[in-house]
Amino acid sequence: MTNAASSLNISGMRQKTAAIVVIGNEILTGKSEDKNASFLIGEMYRLGVALRRIVVIPDDVEAIARAVRECSEGFDYVFTSGGVGPTHDDVTIEGVARAFDREVTRHPELEAMLRGYFGEGIDAARLRMADAPDGSELIRGVDMRWPVLAVNNVFVLPGVPELFRKKFESIRERFRAEPFHAHTLYTREEEFDIAPRLDQVAAAHPEVDIGSYPTFTRDDYRVKITIESKEQAAVERARDELLNLLDAALLAQVD
Amino acid sequence: MTNAASSLNISGMRQKTAAIVVIGNEILTGKSEDKNASFLIGEMYRLGVALRRIVVIPDDVEAIARAVRECSEGFDYVFTSGGVGPTHDDVTIEGVARAFDREVTRHPELEAMLRGYFGEGIDAARLRMADAPDGSELIRGVDMRWPVLAVNNVFVLPGVPELFRKKFESIRERFRAEPFHAHTLYTREEEFDIAPRLDQVAAAHPEVDIGSYPTFTRDDYRVKITIESKEQAAVERARDELLNLLDAALLAQVD
Numbered sequence: 001m002t003n004a005a006s007s008l009n010i011s012g013m014r015q016k017t018a019a020i021v022v023i024g025n026e027i028l029t030g031k032s033e034d035k036n037a038s039f040l041i042g043e044m045y046r047l048g049v050a051l052r053r054i055v056v057i058p059d060d061v062e063a064i065a066r067a068v069r070e071c072s073e074g075f076d077y078v079f080t081s082g083g084v085g086p087t088h089d090d091v092t093i094e095g096v097a098r099a100f101d102r103e104v105t106r107h108p109e110l111e112a113m114l115r116g117y118f119g120e121g122i123d124a125a126r127l128r129m130a131d132a133p134d135g136s137e138l139i140r141g142v143d144m145r146w147p148v149l150a151v152n153n154v155f156v157l158p159g160v161p162e163l164f165r166k167k168f169e170s171i172r173e174r175f176r177a178e179p180f181h182a183h184t185l186y187t188r189e190e191e192f193d194i195a196p197r198l199d200q201v202a203a204a205h206p207e208v209d210i211g212s213y214p215t216f217t218r219d220d221y222r223v224k225i226t227i228e229s230k231e232q233a234a235v236e237r238a239r240d241e242l243l244n245l246l247d248a249a250l251l252a253q254v255d
Numbered sequence: 256m257t258n259a260a261s262s263l264n265i266s267g268m269r270q271k272t273a274a275i276v277v278i279g280n281e282i283l284t285g286k287s288e289d290k291n292a293s294f295l296i297g298e299m300y301r302l303g304v305a306l307r308r309i310v311v312i313p314d315d316v317e318a319i320a321r322a323v324r325e326c327s328e329g330f331d332y333v334f335t336s337g338g339v340g341p342t343h344d345d346v347t348i349e350g351v352a353r354a355f356d357r358e359v360t361r362h363p364e365l366e367a368m369l370r371g372y373f374g375e376g377i378d379a380a381r382l383r384m385a386d387a388p389d390g391s392e393l394i395r396g397v398d399m400r401w402p403v404l405a406v407n408n409v410f411v412l413p414g415v416p417e418l419f420r421k422k423f424e425s426i427r428e429r430f431r432a433e434p435f436h437a438h439t440l441y442t443r444e445e446e447f448d449i450a451p452r453l454d455q456v457a458a459a460h461p462e463v464d465i466g467s468y469p470t471f472t473r474d475d476y477r478v479k480i481t482i483e484s485k486e487q488a489a490v491e492r493a494r495d496e497l498l499n500l501l502d503a504a505l506l507a508q509v510d
Contacts, residue, residue, distance in 0.1 A: 026466055028306045029435075030296040031481055041285045051283045053318075056292075056309040059466075063308075086450040087467040088457040125450035162472060180284075195341040195380035202343040211281055211314075212342040217417060226286055 015230065016177045018044050019053040019071035023064055023083040023092050024159055027056050035161040036081040043168065048177035048230070049077065059083055064095025072099065072154055077175060079168070082159030086125040096151055097133035107132040113146070141170020182228040183239045186221035186252040194223060197245040205238040207231060221252040270485060271432045273299050274308040274326035278319055278338040278347050279414055282311050290416040291336040298423065303432035303485070304332065314338055319350025327354065327409055332430060334423070337414030341380040351406055352388035362387040368401070396425020437483040438494045441476035441507040449478060452500040460493040462486060476507040 020040055026032040037054050044051040052075055057063040064083070071078040083092030097104045110130035118126050138147035139155075148171050149156040155171070157164050187194065191214040202210045211226040225242065229235045243254070275295055281287040292309050299306040307330055312318040319338070326333040338347030352359045365385035373381050393402035394410075403426050404411040410426070412419050442449065446469040457465045466481040480497065484490045498509070 025464060026468060026481070028296065028309070029483070030300045031466070032468065033293065038288065041283065045285045052313060054283070054309075054311040058307060085467065085469065086447050088450075088454045089466055123447070125447045128450075160469060160471060192341050192378070192380045195343075195383075199343045209280060211286070211344055212340065213281060213287065214340065214415060216415060226281070228284070 015050050016048075016077070016175070017050045017052045017075040018077040018079065018175075019055070019075040020051070021064070021067045021071055021078060021080045022054065022056040023059060023080060023095070024056070025058050025089070027082075028058060036157070036159065036164045039161070039165055040079060040081075040168065043172065044175075045180065047172065047175050048179045049175055059089045059091055061091045061095045061098060064092055065098035068096050068099035068154055072152060076153060078154040080154065080156050081164055084129075084156060084158050086128050092156060093131055093133065096154055096156060099154070100133060100151060102134040102151070104131050105134055106130050107136060107138070109138060110147075117145075139171055139174075141167065142173075144170040178230050180228055180230060181232040181235045182226060183235055184253075184255040185225040185227070185239070185242065185246070186254075187223050187225065187246055188221055188250040188252055189223065189247055191223045194225075194246065197242070198225070201238055201242045201245065204241070205234065207234050208238040210238065210242075270305050271303075271332065271430070272305045272307045272330040273332040273334065273430075274310070274330045275306070276319070276322045276326055276333060276335045277309065277311040278314060278335060278350070279311070280313050280344070282337075283313060291412070291414065291419045294416070294420055295334060295336075295423065298427065299430075300435060302427065302430050303434045304430055314344045314346055316346045316350045316353060319347055320353035323351050323354035323409055327407060331408060333409040335409065335411050336419055339384075339411060339413050341383050347411060348386055348388065351409055351411060354409070355388060355406060357389040357406070359386050360389055361385050362391060362393070364393060365402075372400075394426055394429075396422065397428075399425040433485050435483055435485060436487040436490045437481060438490055439508075439510040440480040440482070440494070440497065440501070441509075442478050442480065442501055443476055443505040443507055444478065444502055446478045449480075449501065452497070453480070456493055456497045456500065459496065460489065462489050463493040465493065465497075 020037045022034060022037050027034050041051060053071060055067050057067050068078060080092055083090050094104055107130050110132060114126060114130050115122055132149055133151045137150045139150055140147045148167050157167050191212060198210060198212055208227055208229045213224045214222060227235050227238050275292045277289060277292050282289050296306060308326060310322050312322050323333060335347055338345050349359055362385050365387060369381060369385050370377055387404055388406045392405045394405055395402045403422050412422050446467060453465060453467055463482055463484045468479045469477060482490050482493050
């Protein structure tokens with residue numbers, strides 16, 4: 001299912017990467033709030049998959065084709081959200097097909113399922129749900145009537161949040177990888193003041209991802225520092241080194 | 256400030272477009288929830304600017320350079336969020352500079368402001384806030400001590416939500432355009448059943464953006480239909496035509 005090179009992090013550990021392509025004018029105009037990317041962010045993290053890009057684009061075949069092609073080439077897994085219904089603004093199937101230079105044809109297995117569900121008097125709008133890029137794979141998830149459509153490393157999911165979630169959950173376990181390990185420190189020192197020490201630890205531990213996030217609205221701390229890696233020992237080494245360098249009297253919390 | 260062609264919609268009305276580039280590992284790993292893109296979605300819509308892309312990427316110079324370059328070429332305005340602090344993971348300035356093949360140098364006016372604020376004993380971490388791509392513009396907003404940095408059509412904003420909001424609000428009025436006009440219909444008909452009628456109205460009114468959004472969790476309606484354009488009369492024509500075609504007995508609400 002993977003046509004993209006897995007990213008090799010500095011310590012040589014191969015890491016699976018993912019991208020989310022959210023399709024929908026309604027998100028870009030604020031008519032609906034995104035719930036699917038924000039759901040998948042948490043799922044990817046808990047699965048140990050490194051999410052590297054989220055892109056939100058309009059219901060436009062060419063924009064979808066370009067985003068899907070780029071993400072498919074750059075990352076191991078691509079999840080699309082939205083644009084798979086029966087109306088004129090549902091053009092994700094056409095966009096994904098164009099990303100891979102394929103035709104859209106009626107998928108015989110999907111057609112049979114739809115005819116079984118809606119009966120033989122099924123109309124064109126309902127039958128359109130059997131349209132798929134040539135050579136699509138149907139993934140039968142756990143506890144789901146309808147399969148998830150996949151083309152190469154691209155998984156096509158619906159925009160309706162309840163359905164998106166159910167469909168993703170039905171195929172979730174196939175993405176499980178080594179977990180991330182993380183620690184978080186909170187300090188009352190100023191970010192400007194700790195910057196040289198953070199730089200020093202970050203440079204000494206390239207295999208660890210260190211983040212620094214100031215806040216100006218809290219009384220209990222001024223900077224949240226996150227330390228993360230797939231290697232537990234590396235996270236602990238970086239955390240201990242940082243704890244040695246930070247002012248213990250101004251340390252608010254260590255998680 | 257604009258190096259991108261404004262998009263010309265089908266009725267020939269020139270429309271300003273925008274993109275948002277959110278920079279931050281913390282968003283992609285779920286350590287922080289995005290608040291800036293979601294804030295800007297509403298602002299752009301109310302300003303009458305067509306938001307065409309949101310992209311969330313890691314703290315990576317090359318990823319930032321590529322996203323900023325693409326968005327700057329494709330849209331009238333680009334807003335970046337995040338990565339402008341004093342620590343090792345703040346690489347937005349370098350990324351924006353690389354997008355336009357410029358060097359990062361110390362901006363004399365920013366340096367003078369920082370020295371005035373922090374005093375002459377200012378350290379390297381604080382002075383780093385004066386680093387900017389060569390030829391950056393400083394935009395002095397309303398009621399703000401610090402200006403907004405802009406390079407061509409790219410506006411560089413901080414990731415901390417309170418600061419992002421304040422800085423954007425200080426320059427907001429320069430983006431104001433013709434407003435969008437929209438109506439929303441709610442029907443208890445099935446989306447499959449109304450699809451042919453929606454297609455018909457959408458095809459007859461290419462200058463109007465018609466969206467169809469089913470729900471499976473509400474009792475009061477099954478599909479929300481949005482009708483939108485910069486031309487009020489066009490929206491009303493499309494709405495009236497659609498109202499004639501929909502089953503009046505199953506119409507739940509018209510806004």
